Amino acid sequence: MTIAFAAPLLGEEEFAASDAVLRSGWIASGPNVLALENELSAYFAGRPTRVLTSETAALEVALQMLGIGAGDEVLIGAQTFFSSGNMVEKVGARAVFVDVDLKSRNIDMLDAARRVTAKTKVIIPTHYAGLACDMDALYAFAAEHKLRVIEDAALAVGSSWQGRSIGSFGDIALFSFHPNKNMTTIEGGALVCNEVLDAKRVEVLRFHGISRLPDQTRDVDFPGGKFNMTDVSAAIGRAQLKKLDGFCAHRRSLAMHYLQRLPAFLADQLLPPAGHAGDEAGHSWNMFAIRLPLDQLSQSRAEIMDAMKARGVATSVSYEAPHLTSVFRKQGWNVGDLPNTELIANSTLTLPLHAGLQLEDIDFVCDSLQLVLNNAKR
Ligand SMILES: Cc1ncc(COP(=O)(O)O)c(C=O)c1O
The missing domain is CATH 3.40.640.10 (Type I PLP-dependent aspartate aminotransferase-like (Major domain))
Known part of the structure; x- marks a missing residue:
């Protein structure tokens, strides 16, 4: 798979x-x-x-x-x-x-x-x-x-x-x-x-x-x-626009499934972006991006991504800190300028989420993540 x-x-x-x-x-x-x-x-x-x-x-x-x-x-x-x-x-x-x-x-x-x-x-x-x-x-x-x-x-x-x-x-x-x-x-x-x-x-x-x-x-x-x-x-x-609301509803059901499966082994801080009162229902769930507890792990994010890949699960980083790219470092931007952005950029991991997935796929991703994180525990 x-x-x-x-x-x-x-x-x-x-x-x-x-x-x-x-x-x-x-x-x-x-x-x-x-x-x-x-x-x-x-x-x-x-x-x-x-x-x-x-x-x-x-x-x-x-x-x-x-x-x-x-x-x-x-x-x-x-x-x-x-x-x-x-x-x-x-x-x-x-x-x-x-x-x-x-x-x-x-x-x-x-x-x-x-x-x-x-x-x-x-x-x-x-x-x-x-x-x-x-x-x-x-x-x-x-x-x-x-x-x-x-x-x-x-x-x-x-x-x-x-x-x-x-x-x-x-x-x-x-x-x-x-x-x-x-x-x-x-x-x-x-x-x-x-x-x-x-x-x-x-x-x-x-x-x-x-x-x-x-x-x-x-x-x-x-x-x-x-x-x-x-x-x-x-x-x-035009064909996609007709399907958009259905795609978003399906994305949402996949995200809700992630949320049910993840808290069992991930602490609160690791959950994906959540909002202010009143707009949670409007979340279209384009991405499901958790944060890894890297201080509790013996492996780097890159190693965890490789281990997920070896199990057949592609992951990504969304996003790196834009102010720390070479373009903006040259203008004087530096580590420490945007603490939250940097914390997120250093620890975030985006898990698979798209309209073609089914609940079983989310189960598979969660099981894989659990195994990979268990192996990486300090
Ligand atoms: C937040 C955000 N803004 C802008 C863009 C740029 O979109 P495009 O690839 O259509 O130029 C992207 C693309 O991934 C994005 O994620």
């Missing part, structure tokens, strides 16, 4: 949809991109929605749309993937990483308050593992400091906060449709915003910065990238 850490769940609907596009003669951006944008928009309470080739592309375009660049600072919740720090750096602004809450792993608003300055223009919180940030606290803080919010909702496709879908309210929300996410377009992402004019600007920025002139020629007013999604990807996304 081999259990993948993450995997897309594609079926006949996706195969037929991509086959139809490939045979249609229109395979780059076309009617399926438009249809996916409309269907996503309906999912996000009618807010303007545009799709791109990845969430990383959407991050770059969102920062460009807001005019962020040299001299600006951007707060980033530090339990996140490398993409947000990278894109802030790429547009020439300064990434200011913010520590996270140890339990939810979401941005710590008290630490954000310590790091905000007159130069801060944007805050990028991540809804870690699919658990929504405290949206009341986040948006109150943004209003107080006049910041734009770019929600990194890569892991929160299908999540909600107090009954409202992530992406259906707020400022800018970005989603990833990478194969590890709750729905996939192979590679892909979406940007959701409030103003149609902003969405129109995204269309320009995602395609070379080109706009059409009345005489049917083209102008470029910004050196944009090329981030348009193909119709093949969009057609797959």
Whole structure:
């Protein structure tokens, strides 16, 4: 038995949809991109929605749309993937990483308050593992400091906060449709915003910065990238979107099974991100990431990962501390700057969780983990 850490769940609907596009003669951006944008928009309470080739592309375009660049600072919740720090750096602004809450792993608003300055223009919180940030606290803080919010909702496709879908309210929300996410377009992402004019600007920025002139020629007013999604990807996304809520419900039942199986041999601190009152039901469980009690073990995390792999269970680390990558160490970030983020980064282990798994698979992972940890006990 081999259990993948993450995997897309594609079926006949996706195969037929991509086959139809490939045979249609229109395979780059076309009617399926438009249809996916409309269907996503309906999912996000009618807010303007545009799709791109990845969430990383959407991050770059969102920062460009807001005019962020040299001299600006951007707060980033530090339990996140490398993409947000990278894109802030790429547009020439300064990434200011913010520590996270140890339990939810979401941005710590008290630490954000310590790091905000007159130069801060944007805050990028991540809804870690699919658990929504405290949206009341986040948006109150943004209003107080006049910041734009770019929600990194890569892991929160299908999540909600107090009954409202992530992406259906707020400022800018970005989603990833990478194969590890709750729905996939192979590679892909979406940007959701409030103003149609902003969405129109995204269309320009995602395609070379080109706009059409009345005489049917083209102008470029910004050196944009090329981030348009193909119709093949969009057609797959349309089929996946129909299944999204079912995928999330299944992920949730798998996560609940993990929670029943794990406490028997893992102490409280090791449990995966859990939240603030009121939003637990909206957790879409993109990932199930525990923390290992490394001080009680004679083996390193890498050795434990190898031992799990030898038993047929793939695991991963989500995430390393972004402020300690070479890019940001060169800017003066150091060990000790973000204690909770570093503690999590050093001890976290992401266990398999995806819509293609069954309860027996979770049992197998838990039994394997129990054996591996027993062997590793000091
Ligand atoms: C939290 C987070 N943000 C952003 C991204 C980037 O998404 P993409 O791969 O679509 O560029 C990822 C990808 O894993 C992610 O985990």
